[in-house]
Amino acid sequence: MRPPRAELHLHLEGTLEPELAFELAERNRVALPFADVDALRAAYEFTDLQSFLDLYYANMSVLRTAEDFADLTRAYLRRAAAAGVRHAEIMVDPQAHLLRGIPLQELLDGVGPVLAASERDFGVSTLLIAAFLRDRPAAEAYSVLESLLAAGAPLAAVGLDSTEVGFSAAPFAPVFAKAAAAGLRRTAHAGEEGPASNVTEVLDALGAERVDHGIRAMEDPAVVDRLARDRVPLTVCPLSNVRLNAVPSLAAHPLPAMMAAGLHVSVHSDDPAYFGGYVDDVDDALVAELGLGRAERAALAAASFTGSFLPADRVDAYLREVADWAASEPAEA
Numbered sequence: 001m002r003p004p005r006a007e008l009h010l011h012l013e014g015t016l017e018p019e020l021a022f023e024l025a026e027r028n029r030v031a032l033p034f035a036d037v038d039a040l041r042a043a044y045e046f047t048d049l050q051s052f053l054d055l056y057y058a059n060m061s062v063l064r065t066a067e068d069f070a071d072l073t074r075a076y077l078r079r080a081a082a083a084g085v086r087h088a089e090i091m092v093d094p095q096a097h098l099l100r101g102i103p104l105q106e107l108l109d110g111v112g113p114v115l116a117a118s119e120r121d122f123g124v125s126t127l128l129i130a131a132f133l134r135d136r137p138a139a140e141a142y143s144v145l146e147s148l149l150a151a152g153a154p155l156a157a158v159g160l161d162s163t164e165v166g167f168s169a170a171p172f173a174p175v176f177a178k179a180a181a182a183g184l185r186r187t188a189h190a191g192e193e194g195p196a197s198n199v200t201e202v203l204d205a206l207g208a209e210r211v212d213h214g215i216r217a218m219e220d221p222a223v224v225d226r227l228a229r230d231r232v233p234l235t236v237c238p239l240s241n242v243r244l245n246a247v248p249s250l251a252a253h254p255l256p257a258m259m260a261a262g263l264h265v266s267v268h269s270d271d272p273a274y275f276g277g278y279v280d281d282v283d284d285a286l287v288a289e290l291g292l293g294r295a296e297r298a299a300l301a302a303a304s305f306t307g308s309f310l311p312a313d314r315v316d317a318y319l320r321e322v323a324d325w326a327a328s329e330p331a332e333a
């Protein structure tokens with residue numbers, strides 16, 4: 001059986017499977033520069049983060065209406081429920097759609113109602129995170145945040161994603177301060193391709209409460225000490241890291257070392273349509289390639305809930321589900 005999990009590092013736009021991309025392309029009369037689903041899937045060979053982002057943003061051209069965003073969200077939640085996800089904190093990239101001329105309201109009208117009904121329809125509780133693009137001006141992010149707040153967007157948190165190397169997080173401090181003042185939680189990508197100092201930067205400059213990826217923190221013992229001492233949740237995405245060449249192989253992934261160092265790590269799927277899997281696939285790969293056993297899988301599942309933005313009583317209820325899973329799961333041979 002699958003351990004119950006919280007999915008904390010998931011880009012909704014990264015759940016766009018090639019089949020749905022072609023369906024939406026046809027519905028919206030948008031041309032994709034690929035002959036068919038197989039040709040698109042064959043293009044999922046990445047050299048680094050940027051080579052992925054280029055295709056990820058290009059494929060968004062098929063997402064135009066609230067109905068498209070709703071279909072995408074439903075497809076993800078159905079798949080996530082099958083993977084054992086009980087709670088999902090879902091990132092969207094509003095700027096990526098605004099820059100293509102898609103009104104914010106299409107995104108919110110599509111995603112919002114599906115997330116609101118998700119616990120009833122899929123057995124998955126949800127929170128929504130608006131992520132800002134690090135390679136765009138911080139002033140643009142600030143104005144998008146103002147628009148989101150004015151629109152009454154059902155946000156729980158803000159995040160920071162897109163190209164890491166060459167773009168500092170510090171200019172986004174006013175955006176994160178405004179989000180905090182509005183009662184929103186804060187997470188940020190850092191230490192995926194960039195150095196350990198990028199992890200400290202998002203903690204200090206943005207007040208990030210959680211770090212997405214953070215694997216390169218392992219290169220600086222002082223940063224590791226700080227993350228361990230402060231129990232900063234790190235949402236690690238092993239399949240993504242391999243597919244984007246942030247690590248040479250799953251066998252060489254720093255996850256076991258991060259756990260051994262006492263870091264608060266949980267594992268997630270990032271952009272599952274592009275990186276070969278949802279959290280059940282991540283779980284399978286970690287068992288197969290890193291030899292994780294029941295105790296480590298239960299610890300990662302528990303950390304996914306304690307690293308969430310849920311209130312303590314909800315976390316406790318989910319932790320009981322993890323304990324029940326561990327009690328019923330046979331120990332490995």
Ligand code: ADE
Nearest residue numbers: 011161162163189270271
């Ligand atoms: N946007 C979608 N996936 C991302 C990733 N892995 N890193 C940074 N930005 C992203």
Ligand code: ZN
Nearest residue numbers: 161189212270
């Ligand atoms: Zn990510």
